[in-house]
Amino acid sequence: VEGTQDLVQALRDCGFRVTPQRAVILQTVAAFSGHITAQEVYEAAQKRLPGLNLATVYRTLESLQQAGLIDLFLPGTSQARFSLRDPDHPHCHLVCTGCRQEYELPASWAQRLSAEVRAQLGFEIDASHLTLTGLCRKCAGSDQSRSG
Amino acid sequence: VEGTQDLVQALRDCGFRVTPQRAVILQTVAAFSGHITAQEVYEAAQKRLPGLNLATVYRTLESLQQAGLIDLFLPGTSQARFSLRDPDHPHCHLVCTGCRQEYELPASWAQRLSAEVRAQLGFEIDASHLTLTGLCRKCAGSDQSRSG
DNA sequence: GTGTCTGCAAACCCTTTGCAATTTT
DNA sequence: AAAATTGCAAAGGGTTTGCAGACAC
Numbered sequence: 001v002e003g004t005q006d007l008v009q010a011l012r013d014c015g016f017r018v019t020p021q022r023a024v025i026l027q028t029v030a031a032f033s034g035h036i037t038a039q040e041v042y043e044a045a046q047k048r049l050p051g052l053n054l055a056t057v058y059r060t061l062e063s064l065q066q067a068g069l070i071d072l073f074l075p076g077t078s079q080a081r082f083s084l085r086d087p088d089h090p091h092c093h094l095v096c097t098g099c100r101q102e103y104e105l106p107a108s109w110a111q112r113l114s115a116e117v118r119a120q121l122g123f124e125i126d127a128s129h130l131t132l133t134g135l136c137r138k139c140a141g142s143d144q145s146r147s148g
Numbered sequence: 149v150e151g152t153q154d155l156v157q158a159l160r161d162c163g164f165r166v167t168p169q170r171a172v173i174l175q176t177v178a179a180f181s182g183h184i185t186a187q188e189v190y191e192a193a194q195k196r197l198p199g200l201n202l203a204t205v206y207r208t209l210e211s212l213q214q215a216g217l218i219d220l221f222l223p224g225t226s227q228a229r230f231s232l233r234d235p236d237h238p239h240c241h242l243v244c245t246g247c248r249q250e251y252e253l254p255a256s257w258a259q260r261l262s263a264e265v266r267a268q269l270g271f272e273i274d275a276s277h278l279t280l281t282g283l284c285r286k287c288a289g290s291d292q293s294r295s296g
Numbered sequence: 297g298t299g300t301c302t303g304c305a306a307a308c309c310c311t312t313t314g315c316a317a318t319t320t321t
Numbered sequence: 322a323a324a325a326t327t328g329c330a331a332a333g334g335g336t337t338t339g340c341a342g343a344c345a346c
Contacts, residue, residue, distance in 0.1 A: 017300060017345050038336080053303045058336060060301095074224035076279075079335065094271050103271065113261050122285030123242050123251065129281045131224075137270030165320050165325060186311080201328045206311060208326095227310065301344070308337065318327065 002030060002084075014067040024049045025060045026069065026084075035073050035081035035093075035102070071128060075102065092130035098139025105132070150178060150232075162215040172197045173208045174217065174232075183221050183229035183241075183250070219276060223250065240278035246287025253280070 002010075007026050011018050028045045029036055036044075042057045061082055064070045073081045075095050090107035107127040114125040134140075150158075155174050159166050176193045177184055184192075190205045209230055212218045221229045223243050238255035255275040262273040282288075 019301065019345070021302070051303080055304080055337075056302055062337095076222035076224065094265070094269075094273075096271075097274065103269075105265070105269075109264065110261060113258060116257065117242070117253065117280070121242075121251075121253075122288065123244075123280075123282055124284075124288045125242075125280050125282040126245065129245075131279060132265070132271075132273050133277045134271055134273040136272075140270065140272040167320070167326065169327070199328080203312075203329080204327055210312095298346085299344105300346090302342085304340090304342105306338085309335095310333105312333070313331085315329090316327105317329105318325105320325075321323090 010069055014069065016063070016067070020049055021045075021052060021056050022060055022064075024052070025057060026064060029061075029064070029070050029082055030084040032083070035083045037079045037081055039079065041082070073129065073131070075131065076133065090128040092127060092132060094136070095131060095133045096136040096139055097133050098135050101136055103136070105130075158217055162217060164211065164215070168197055169193075169200060169204050170208055170212075172200070173205060174212060177209075177212070177218050177230050178232040180231070183231045185227045185229055187227065189230070221277065221279065223279060224281065238276040240275060240280060242284070243279060243281045244284040244287055245281050246283050249284055251284070253278075 004023075004027060007030060008018055008023055011022055011026065016022060024045045025041060028041050028048075032040070032044070038054070038057050038061055041061065042052065042054045045057065046052045061070065061072075065072045065082065069085055070082050071085050073083065073093060075081065075093070092105045092107055092110055094103040094105050095101075096103075107130070110125070110127045110130055114127055117123050117125055152171075152175060155178060156166055156171055159170055159174065164170060172193045173189055176189050176196075180188070180192070186202070186205050186209055189209065190200065190202050193205065194200045209218065209220075213220045213230065217233055218230045219233050221231065221241060223229065223241070240253045240255055240258055242251040242253050243249075244251070255278070258273070258275045258278055262275055265271050265273055
């Protein structure tokens with residue numbers, strides 16, 4: 001977990017001008033444990049920076065993502081989610097189609113699959129963006145899959 | 149690859165009333181090699197059924213998917229895609245973030261991962277809906293990843 | 297001062313919905 | 322005749338964009 005100064009410095013290092021909006025948005029993503037939506041960033045960041053605009057949040061999140069400071073996660077349905085990039089903690093996502101709950105899975109689980117696909121097809125899987133859908137233990141048990 | 153009659157029968161078996169719209173839409177998805185968007189279904193089906201409405205296409209695709217006749221695939225970005233369900237040919241998707249190209253991968257590749265996740269976490273991965281993102285051989289080679 | 301960044305508002309895209317008319321059973 | 326399905330048109334949600342003014346550098 002990085003401090004405010006580190007984050008601001010990271011912005012500079014990426015060639016960004018350091019505006020209050022960028023600093024607060026990045027700090028908001030960093031402070032959030034888990035994967036935050038643009039809307040959630042907007043609401044949280046606005047408390048510290050009244051007048052902040054949702055369009056700015058979207059533009060900033062996109063920039064930060066392209067710069068590699070944050071990760072984008074698309075659960076398929078609904079909104080995009082973001083999280084501070086942590087090279088020491090790569091992970092995939094498990095999304096339950098029954099209850100919509102999301103879980104994390106250490107990227108290491110997918111290593112063998114990644115290695116095989118790379119070796120055989122030359123396709124370089126981004127293990128930090130893997131999204132696996134299915135049924136969690138609870139929903140698999142009660143079989144609420146798609147019958148409900 | 150099923151014939152027209154089989155498809156119509158499949159509709160009946162699922163308890164659907166057989167309307168021209170449903171028949172044509174299902175046939176359109178079936179005839180398409182690959183994963184087709186709602187818009188593409190609409191355009192193709194409209195040639196055979198002028199006056200067909202896009203809302204009907206969406207409603208029908210949703211029904212067919214819930215009945216298990218077709219599969220839904222969410223590439224993350226952009227539109228949903230559909231394909232005729234083929235139990236004999238389950239597959240995952242590889243999406244290249246460089247060139248946006250989509251590839252198929254036999255579901256068997258993910259079997260070990262699925263088995264481990266099931267055994268350890270009780271999470272039942274739906275191997276037919278797996279979407280793996282990354283870089284294809286070409287894009288990985290020229291490293292157009294996200295710098296371009 | 298220069299070029300980037302922001303706020304605003306409107307547009308955008310894909311998808312969903314209410315409802316009356318139509319069609320299948 | 323009853324119930325499901327369609328077309329239409331409008332709304333919906335999340336996201337993007339053009340532009341003029343404001344700001345970091």
